[in-house]
Amino acid sequence: MNKALLFIKKDFWEESSYKFSFFIKIFKIFFVLSVIFYFSNFIEKKGYYHNKTSLFQYLFIGHLFYQFLISNLKKSSSKIIMEQYKGTLELLFNSSIHPYVLMFYSNLYNSIFDYLLINVYIVLGISFFNLPLNITILGFIQFNLSLLLVYLYLFSWGIIGASITLIIKRSDPLTSALMYYFTIAGSLYFPSNVLPKWISFFNIFFPISKAVNLIRNILYKNLFSLNDFLIILVHFLMILVVSVILFNLSIKISKKYGSLSTY
Numbered sequence: 001m002n003k004a005l006l007f008i009k010k011d012f013w014e015e016s017s018y019k020f021s022f023f024i025k026i027f028k029i030f031f032v033l034s035v036i037f038y039f040s041n042f043i044e045k046k047g048y049y050h051n052k053t054s055l056f057q058y059l060f061i062g063h064l065f066y067q068f069l070i071s072n073l074k075k076s077s078s079k080i081i082m083e084q085y086k087g088t089l090e091l092l093f094n095s096s097i098h099p100y101v102l103m104f105y106s107n108l109y110n111s112i113f114d115y116l117l118i119n120v121y122i123v124l125g126i127s128f129f130n131l132p133l134n135i136t137i138l139g140f141i142q143f144n145l146s147l148l149l150v151y152l153y154l155f156s157w158g159i160i161g162a163s164i165t166l167i168i169k170r171s172d173p174l175t176s177a178l179m180y181y182f183t184i185a186g187s188l189y190f191p192s193n194v195l196p197k198w199i200s201f202f203n204i205f206f207p208i209s210k211a212v213n214l215i216r217n218i219l220y221k222n223l224f225s226l227n228d229f230l231i232i233l234v235h236f237l238m239i240l241v242v243s244v245i246l247f248n249l250s251i252k253i254s255k256k257y258g259s260l261s262t263y
Contacts, residue, residue, distance in 0.1 A: 003097060004105050005256075011109030028260055029067075029121050030128070036063060037129045053220060057132070060125055061216045062188035068114045070182050070208075072107075073175040076162035081171065090260035093251060100247055103159060111151060118147070134222045142224045143215065149229070150211045153236040159243040164251035166260075171182070174225050182208045207232045 013023065040049075040056035049055045093099045095175035125131035137141065157178060164172035185192050185199050186208035192200050203209045210228045217223040254260045 004108055007105040008109045008112070011106075015109070015113070025117060026120060026124075027167065029117065029123055032063065032067075033060075033121070033124055033129060036060065053216070056129065057220060059189060060131060061212060061219065062186075064118060064121060065186070065208075065212055066183060066188055068118050069147075069150055069154055070179055070186075070188075071115065072151075073109070073158050073161065073179055074171065075107055075110060076103055076155070076158040077165040077172050077175060079103065080162045080165045084169065084260075087172070093255075093260060099251055100159065100244055103104070103162065103247075104155070107155065115147070133219050135219055136222060139218050139222050139224070143218045146211070146214055146218065146229065146232075149232055149236060150208075150215075153207075153211075153232060153239060156236065156239040156243040158249050160239070163243070163246040166247075166250040166254050178206075180205065187212045207235050 001010070012157060021249050036059045037056050038066045040054065040059060044055055052059070080089065083092055092102060095102065097105070122131070122133075126133065158175060161172040161175035161178075164174055181202070182188070185195060185203060186206075192209050207228075210234055214225055217225060251260075
């Protein structure tokens with residue numbers, strides 16, 4: 001725990017040197033929400049959208065997932081590249097902290113900050129755009145547990161991407177491909193059932209669509225699907241095991257060929 005706090009403090013002091021960064025991010029959130037809100041109103045007034053849930057509500061959760069969860073897929077790879085560039089990667093991985101745990105610690109501050117921004121995002125949606133939420137205290141707990149599970153699932157994929165980066169020395173193609181796929185087929189901005197069946201078929205292996213709908217149902221209908229939660233949990237556990245194995249293997253290969261200290 002003390003080591004985790006040290007990583008959080010280090011990243012906090014680095015981030016605090018950019019004094020207006022937080023306010024700029026809030027402004028960007030407000031601007032994006034404004035675009036989504038007026039775009040949704042325009043589409044609904046034209047009669048192009050027919051659903052019990054408003055288009056703004058639908059896009060609100062979809063963009064939340066993209067902005068604060070899916071876009072973080074590349075953070076582990078970016079961390080690897082940055083440490084390679086600074087020449088400190090070998091030193092980090094030879095420390096007393098297990099490399100996988102070290103990667104988790106190095107993402108903690110950004111994860112906590114993103115969670116704060118998610119709450120700002122929701123508060124702005126309620127305060128300025130009349131976002132109708134139907135959530136209880138129990139629903140709030142379910143919402144946070146679901147967010148945590150999705151974060152850990154995506155973090156595990158990010159570690160697999162970082163494993164590739166350790167070998168090829170560049171940003172990995174895997175997480176880029178996953179970001180594109182999740183954005184298109186994950187029910188973020190439009191329902192996955194409007195896509196060709198061969199694209200939707202892969203949702204069996206990637207439960208992002210279930211995760212997005214799980215969050216939508218918690219926030220808008222106060223409904224929690226334990227079945228969907230357990231499906232995501234099973235996927236996470238499988239990807240976690242794979243990510244640990246591949247990350248350890250990639251470090252061993254890099255150490256064998258002495259490439260940890262080169263960029």
